Each structure stands twice: as C-alpha cells, then as structure tokens.
Amino acid sequence: MRTIFYLIRKEFLQIFRDKFIGKAIFAIPIVQMLILVPAVTFEIRNVKMCVIDRDRSVESRALISQLEGSSFFRVTHTTLSGKEAFDLMHRDQCDLLLEIPAGFGKNMGNGVPSRLMVPVNAINATHAQLTWGYVSGVIRDYNLNLAASKTGDIGLSAVPKMDITHRYWYNEMLNYKYYMLPGVLGILVLAIAFVLAGLNLVKEKESGTIEQINVTPVRKYQFIAAKMVPFLVIGLIDLALGIAVGMAVFQMPFEGHALLLFLSSFIFMIAALGVALFVSTFTHTQQQFMFAGFFFMIIFMLMSGIFTPLESMPEWARTINLFNPVAYIMRINRMVMLKGSVFGDIKGDICALTAIALVSTLFAIWKYRKSA
Amino acid sequence: MGKQAVITVRQLVKKFGAFTANDHLSFDVYEGEIFGFLGANGAGKTTAIRILSGLSQPTSGSVRVAGFDAAREPEKIKKNIGYMCQKFSLYEDLTVRENIMLYGGIYGMPKKVIRERCGELLDRLQFSAYGDRLIAGLPLGFRQKLAFSVAVLHQPRIVFLDEPTGGVDPVARRQFWELIYETAAAGITVFVTTHYMDEAEYCDRISIMSEGKIVAIGTPEELKSTWQAASVEEVFVKIARPQHVTI
Numbered sequence: 108m109r110t111i112f113y114l115i116r117k118e119f120l121q122i123f124r125d126k127f128i129g130k131a132i133f134a135i136p137i138v139q140m141l142i143l144v145p146a147v148t149f150e151i152r153n154v155k156m157c158v159i160d161r162d163r164s165v166e167s168r169a170l171i172s173q174l175e176g177s178s179f180f181r182v183t184h185t186t187l188s189g190k191e192a193f194d195l196m197h198r199d200q201c202d203l204l205l206e207i208p209a210g211f212g213k214n215m216g217n218g219v220p221s222r223l224m225v226p227v228n229a230i231n232a233t234h235a236q237l238t239w240g241y242v243s244g245v246i247r248d249y250n251l252n253l254a255a256s257k258t259g260d261i262g263l264s265a266v267p268k269m270d271i272t273h274r275y276w277y278n279e280m281l282n283y284k285y286y287m288l289p290g291v292l293g294i295l296v297l298a299i300a301f302v303l304a305g306l307n308l309v310k311e312k313e314s315g316t317i318e319q320i321n322v323t324p325v326r327k328y329q330f331i332a333a334k335m336v337p338f339l340v341i342g343l344i345d346l347a348l349g350i351a352v353g354m355a356v357f358q359m360p361f362e363g364h365a366l367l368l369f370l371s372s373f374i375f376m377i378a379a380l381g382v383a384l385f386v387s388t389f390t391h392t393q394q395q396f397m398f399a400g401f402f403f404m405i406i407f408m409l410m411s412g413i414f415t416p417l418e419s420m421p422e423w424a425r426t427i428n429l430f431n432p433v434a435y436i437m438r439i440n441r442m443v444m445l446k447g448s449v450f451g452d453i454k455g456d457i458c459a460l461t462a463i464a465l466v467s468t469l470f471a472i473w474k475y476r477k478s479a
Numbered sequence: 480m481g482k483q484a485v486i487t488v489r490q491l492v493k494k495f496g497a498f499t500a501n502d503h504l505s506f507d508v509y510e511g512e513i514f515g516f517l518g519a520n521g522a523g524k525t526t527a528i529r530i531l532s533g534l535s536q537p538t539s540g541s542v543r544v545a546g547f548d549a550a551r552e553p554e555k556i557k558k559n560i561g562y563m564c565q566k567f568s569l570y571e572d573l574t575v576r577e578n579i580m581l582y583g584g585i586y587g588m589p590k591k592v593i594r595e596r597c598g599e600l601l602d603r604l605q606f607s608a609y610g611d612r613l614i615a616g617l618p619l620g621f622r623q624k625l626a627f628s629v630a631v632l633h634q635p636r637i638v639f640l641d642e643p644t645g646g647v648d649p650v651a652r653r654q655f656w657e658l659i660y661e662t663a664a665a666g667i668t669v670f671v672t673t674h675y676m677d678e679a680e681y682c683d684r685i686s687i688m689s690e691g692k693i694v695a696i697g698t699p700e701e702l703k704s705t706w707q708a709a710s711v712e713e714v715f716v717k718i719a720r721p722q723h724v725t726i
Contacts, residue, residue, distance in 0.1 A: 109584065109587065110584060110585050110587065112584070113580070113581055113583075113584025113585060114581070114584075114585070116581075117570070117573065117577070117581045120572075120573060120577060121570065121572050121573065124572050124573075124613075125572070314568070314571075315564065315566040315567075315568045316568045316569070316570055317568075318534070318564050318566075318568050319562070319564060319568040319569065319582075320585070321534060322532050322533065322534055322557055322560075322562040322564075323557055323582070323585045323586060324554055324555075324557040324558040324585075324586070324587075325585050477534075477553075477554075478529075478533075478534050478535055478536070478553075
C-alpha cells in the first residue's frame with residue numbers, strides 16, 4: 108500500500124514541476140468554460156430578414172413590426188424585387204425572406220385567407236428549423252389577435268378556442284448556456300483524464316523510465332492506480348472550479364446535491380482514465396496515443412448527447428452509447444444540476460458508469476505488461 | 480570458487496519469430512562475483528539480461544535467479560535484484576533525492592532507512608551538494624553512478640548492469656568500477672555487460688557471446704591461456720566475430 112503513496116507523490120511532483128502543465132491544469136478549465144459555454148449555443152437571435160412588402164398596408168406593417176419586436180429577427184433589407192431578395196439570400200446577406208402579397212391587408216379585412224411566402228436559408232438545417240419555428244409562432248400570434256378582433260367587430264361572443272399555455276420546465280428561459288454548461292463540465296473532466304493521464308504513461312514508455320519501474324517488484328495495479336489518483340484529484344478540483352465559474356459568471360442554477368455530482372464525476376473519471384490508460388498500454392509513442400485517444404474522445408464526445416439529443420439518434424448509435432461513459436455523465440450532470448435529481452433518479456446511470464469504470468480499469472491493469 | 484550459484488541458466492532459448500536471439504545458453508554465476516557478459520552488438524546480451532531480470536520470458540530452457548524461476552516467478556526475482564538499464568532511466572524531472580526516495584519506497588524500505596542510505600550514498604559519491612538538484616542538469620558520469628547506486632539501494636542479492644559505462648569518459652569509468660568493486664565486496668553479485676575489453680579484465684569471470692551462443696566462459700586468465708592471447712580483447716577478436724562476416 109505504501110508503495111502507491113510513493114508513486115502518487117512522484118506523479119504529483121512531476122505534474123507540478125512542469126511549468127506549463129502545472130499552471131494550465133487549473134487555467135484551462137476556466138478558459139474552457141468561459142469560451143465554450145457562451146459560444147456553443149443554439150439560440151437564434153437577430154436573424155437577418157429581408158422584407159418584400161407588396162401591400163404596404165396597416166396590416167402588413169403590423170405583421171412586420173410584430174416580427175421585429177421579437178428580438179429574434181432584424182429587418183436588414185426591404186425591397187420590392189423578388190430577384191433582389193433572392194440575390195441577397197444567395198450572397199448570404201439575409202437568412203429569411205418574408206413576402207407579403209399585394210392585397211394582404213384588404214383580404215384580411217374581407218376575411219379572405221392570405222398566403223405569405225417565407226423562404227429560409229437551410230444551409231444549417233437546425234438553424235433553419237428554429238428560425239421557421241419562431242416565424243410561425245409569431246404569425247400564429249398575429250392570426251389569433253386578428254381573429255379575436257374580428258369576432259369583436261361582428262358582435263359575436265368570442266369564438267371558443269383552445270388556449271395552450273406552455274412552460275419549459277427545468278430551464279424556463281430556454282437558456283442554452285444552462286443546457287451546455289453541465290455538458291462542458293463533463294468534457295472538461297474527460298480531457299484531463301485522456302490527454303494528461305494517458306499521455307503520461309506513454310511518455311514513460313518513450314523516455315524509457317518505465318523499464319526501471321518494470322524491473323521493480325511494483326504490482327501492476329499499484330502502478331495503474333498511481334497513474335489515476337493524481338488526475339482524479341485534479342479532475343475533481345477542476346470540476347469544482349468549472350462549477351464555480353458557471354455559477355459566478357453564467358448564474359448557473361444548481362438544483363441538486365453537489366456531493367452526488369462529484370460522486371458521479373468521480374466514477375466517470377475512473378471510467379475515462381481506465382479507457383485512456385488501456386489505450387496507452389497498447390500504444391508506444393505519444394503520437395500513436397494521441398491518434399488513438401483522439402478517436403475515442405471524438406466518438407465519446409459527439410455521441411454523448413452534448414449537442415444533439417440521444418433520443419433522436421438511430422438505434423445502433425444508442426447501443427454504442429451504452430458503452431460511452433460521456434453519455435452517462437452528460438445526462439447525470441444535466442439532471443442533477445438543472446432538475447435537482449437525487450440518487451434514486453440516476454442510479455441506473457451511476458450503476459452503468461461504475462460497470463464501465465470497473466471493466467476499463469481492469470482491462471488497463473490486465474493489459475499493462477511489466478515486461479516492456 | 481566453490482561458491483553457491485545465484486544464477487543458473489540451462490539451455491536458455493529466446494526466439495523472436497524466426498530469429499533466435501539466445502541459442503541454448505547454459506552458465507552459472509556464483510554468489511559475490513563480478514560476472515562479465517561480453518559480446519558484440521546484437522549478440523544477444525540485452526535479451527539474456529532482460530530474461531534474467533524478469534522483464535522478458537524465455538522461449539524454453541530453465542533460468543533460476545536468486546532461487547526463483549524466471550518463467551514462473553519473475554516478480555519474486557524482481558524483489559531480489561537490482562537493474563540498471565542501458566538507457567538512463569531515472570526521472571530527469573525529479574531531484575536526486577526524490578529519485579532515491581521513490582525507488583526506496585517502491586522496494587518497501589522504511590522511510591528512516593531510505594533517508595539514512597540516501598545520506599550515505601550521497602556522501603560516498605561526494606554528491607551531497609547535488610541532493611536537491613534535478614537529474615536533468617547533471618553530467619552523464621554523475622547520472623550513471625547515481626543510477627547504479629539506486630539499483631543497489633535496497634541491497635539486492637544480484638545487480639544487473641547493462642552496458643553501464645557507455646559514453647562516459649575514462650576517469651568516470653574508473654570511478655564507476657570502484658563502485659562495482661565496493662558493491663561486490665559487500666556481497667552483492669554483479670552481472671555486467673560491456674564491450675570495453677579493459678573492463679572485462681576487472682571481472683572475476685567472463686563469458687563471451689556471439690550470434691546468440693556462449694562461445695567462451697571462464698576467468699580472464701583461463702581464456703587468455705586457452706586462446707593464447709595477451710589480453711581479453713585479443714580473445715574477443717579471435718572468437719566473437721561472426722564467421723561469415725568479412726570486413
């Protein structure tokens with residue numbers, strides 16, 4: 108047991124003796140949070156809109172100002188030429204065209220249905236769908252208002268209609284920062300495990316220092332444990348830093364128990380470290396490790412559901428995700444931070460993570476050879 | 480010598496694919512002696528030393544080191560030996576003292592004992608001023624003496640040295656061999672590979688390997704008289720050159 112402490116001490120000494128890594132290890136998570144969280148967002152603001160108002164009536168202007176009033180849209184161009192409008196879209200000057208036909212206001216007054224033409228730039232499909240969603244929302248509101256005022260005119264009692272009240276639970280303002288932040292925390296911890304711990308072991312192979320260790324009676328599990336512990340500690344400190352930045356800078360809510368989040372991240376880190384060290388046992392140079400490690404990291408990250416909902420992935424992808432530790436921590440972080448989930452709610456995820464942690468660590472120990 | 484064998488090798492074969500690195504080696508090394516393991520580059524010395532120290536598995540044959548079987552109990556062998564690789568492999572980003580503490584700790588020595596031995600060791604090497612210096616800044620001669628001292632820190636029964644004096648100047652080599660003598664005098668068996676033939680003269684017994692086989696074994700005097708040579712170097716040149724190579 109004592110042997111492990113000597114080895115762990117050595118790892119810490121080496122980490123902090125490296126002038127760059129010793130500092131970067133705490134600076135990078137903060138910078139990462141400050142940059143990634145606000146940058147990676149699906150929020151739509153200030154969509155550049157070109158208006159072709161062929162009607163120029165009170166009604167058409169009301170519709171336009173209602174769109175403009177929503178802060179999602181900004182009228183950057185007005186034209187009467189359809190060709191010019193399409194040209195603008197083509198040159199990326201605007202992403203949304205709104206064509207209001209002549210007679211729009213008059214038809215409205217007479218109760219004749221009108222057709223609006225709303226082409227959206229769909230180079231980025233997600234962006235286009237969201238834009239379209241917002242536009243149709245605004246137009247629906249406009250329609251409802253119109254219907255309400257008309258019924259008043261004719262002197263009928265209000266037309267019975269269904270009134271839908273929707274609320275976004277757990278993230279009322281649909282603040283994407285709140286959605287991204289718990290995910291970025293997971294990625295942060297993953298990067299520490301992968302890049303630092305995995306590379307560390309391969310570096311010892313490259314420099315030959317591992318041979319001197321291999322010829323001692325050190326046990327395989329002791330060596331692997333000593334490679335894990337320092338990064339576990341650093342990872343959890345970084346997690347705390349990340350949460351602190353999130354709460355201080357982005358007013359991140361934290362509904363659940365910090366202890367539960369840290370316990371989950373602790374298990375997650377063991378899983379990530381296990382995979383990283385396993386990769387480092389069959390690679391011989393830092394270059395080889397980075398190549399193989401990057402492959403795992405990208406797959407883990409992009410499939411984890413940080414950007415896209417897991418539920419919309421195809422069946423086979425969801426099967427792969429059963430073995431993806433990042434997918435679990437992504438869900439756990441969000442549930443605990445946004446929803447205030449307790450252990451009972453996420454125990455399935457925690458159990459799965461624990462299984463991955465155990466298996467990957469055992470694999471790393473098993474595959475580590477004290478002969479090379 | 481009449482002493483007890485601490486290393487017993489019988490019919491050791493090590494193959495890498497079709498290549499035979501060690502071809503039926505058989506020899507004994509006795510307790511407390513300095514055993515020189517000679518051979519040209521690529522003769523199979525490092526392969527053999529790695530098997531003896533439990534880093535590599537023999538393909539066939541029997542190898543016993545410090546009473547343990549190299550194929551079945553390599554970890555038990557590791558407890559009883561010290562090993563100094565060909566390539567310097569202490570941690571360059573740690574200080575002299577930190578390296579000593581680390582290896583003392585790995586071999587399970589009590590902290591107090593490590594401290595004591597560390598002090599002794601630094602005194603003996605006249606290194607006391609460098610205890611807290613990073614290895615990275617130390618000259619090669621210093622490093623190799625330090626690596627050797629760390630390899631025998633836990634007072635193993637046998638210490639394996641794989642070309643310990645490669646690339647150091649004659650003065651540092653001389654000092655290094657004084658350390659080897661002191662160690663052997665303290666009862667630790669020294670198993671050393673080298674291709675400096677003057678160093679071979681300092682050994683109690685030597686073996687010469689060529690193309691994976693041991694072609695001569697005995698004391699330097701025995702070899703010189705058998706091959707009618709004035710020095711070990713002459714013996715080596717006569718027998719260690721692969722026959723089919725003509726230069």
